[in-house]
Amino acid sequence: EILMTQSPATLSVSPGERATLSCRASQSVSSNLAWYQQIPGQAPRLLIYGASTRASGIPARFSASGSGTEFTLTISSLQSEDFASYYCQQYNKWPYTFGQGTKLDTK
Amino acid sequence: QDRLVESGGGLVKPGGSLKLSCATSGFTFSDYYMSWIRQAPGKGLEWVSHITSDGSMAFYADSVKGRITISRDNAKKSLYLQMNSLRVDDTAVYYCARVHGQWLGFWGQGTLVTVSS
Numbered sequence: 001e002i003l004m005t006q007s008p009a010t011l012s013v014s015p016g017e018r019a020t021l022s023c024r025a026s027q028s029v030s031s032n033l034a035w036y037q038q039i040p041g042q043a044p045r046l047l048i049y050g051a052s053t054r055a056s057g058i059p060a061r062f063s064a065s066g067s068g069t070e071f072t073l074t075i076s077s078l079q080s081e082d083f084a085s086y087y088c089q090q091y092n093k094w095p096y097t098f099g100q101g102t103k104l105d106t107k
Numbered sequence: 108q109d110r111l112v113e114s115g116g117g118l119v120k121p122g123g124s125l126k127l128s129c130a131t132s133g134f135t136f137s138d139y140y141m142s143w144i145r146q147a148p149g150k151g152l153e154w155v156s157h158i159t160s161d162g163s164m165a166f167y168a169d170s171v172k173g174r175i176t177i178s179r180d181n182a183k184k185s186l187y188l189q190m191n192s193l194r195v196d197d198t199a200v201y202y203c204a205r206v207h208g209q210w211l212g213f214w215g216q217g218t219l220v221t222v223s224s
Binding site for chain 1 (some may be wrong): 120151152154166168169204207208209210211212213214215216217
């Protein structure tokens with residue numbers, strides 16, 4: 001099973017600032033990586049697939065990069081609605097696995 | 108618009124059974140692979156199972172293999188999860204999700220399963 005490790009577990013950032021979240025895979029997943037956002041009390045929603053492609057309706061302030069084992073999600077200027085938990089997920093090999101999540105907190 | 112509505116969750120004793128349903132609307136259900144993902148209270152996400160668009164193949168996480176069966180009825184536009192021999196650590200919100208490519212493109216709101224004596 002491919003282990004996905006996200007860092008940091010919690011990130012405290014002020015509104016308007018930039019946030020950078022990391023995700024590492026225990027073995028190469030090529031570009032078969034997605035990012036999801038989960039607001040407390042809500043279902044997750046897809047942000048990114050293919051490691052860097054924004055899903056439909058996702059604002060341009062969300063960007064992502066990486067391949068192989070190292071991936072990054074960047075939110076360029078945090079809005080109030082962006083304070084949530086973020087999960088990476090590999091779909092290169094079954095069982096598809098998620099990272100443990102990064103919680104974005106207001107500083 | 109597209110909708111996924113889970114139902115069937117509730118309180119069940121260890122060793123018991125439960126069947127979850129996911130009713131869909133707004134899209135051509137039979138065109139998509141579908142999945143179940145769960146989230147234990149305060150924890151992260153676990154992809155439990157997924158099923159091909161025609162129901163011919165299913166995949167399971169090791170943690171549920173042999174205890175859980177995913178199925179679908181394309182005529183009823185519904186997805187199911189039959190859960191047997193439930194354990195305390197199966198307690199979670201169970202989400203159904205539509206698979207796009209091999210990622211989870213659209214999620215329902217979830218149904219809570221609590222396994223407790």
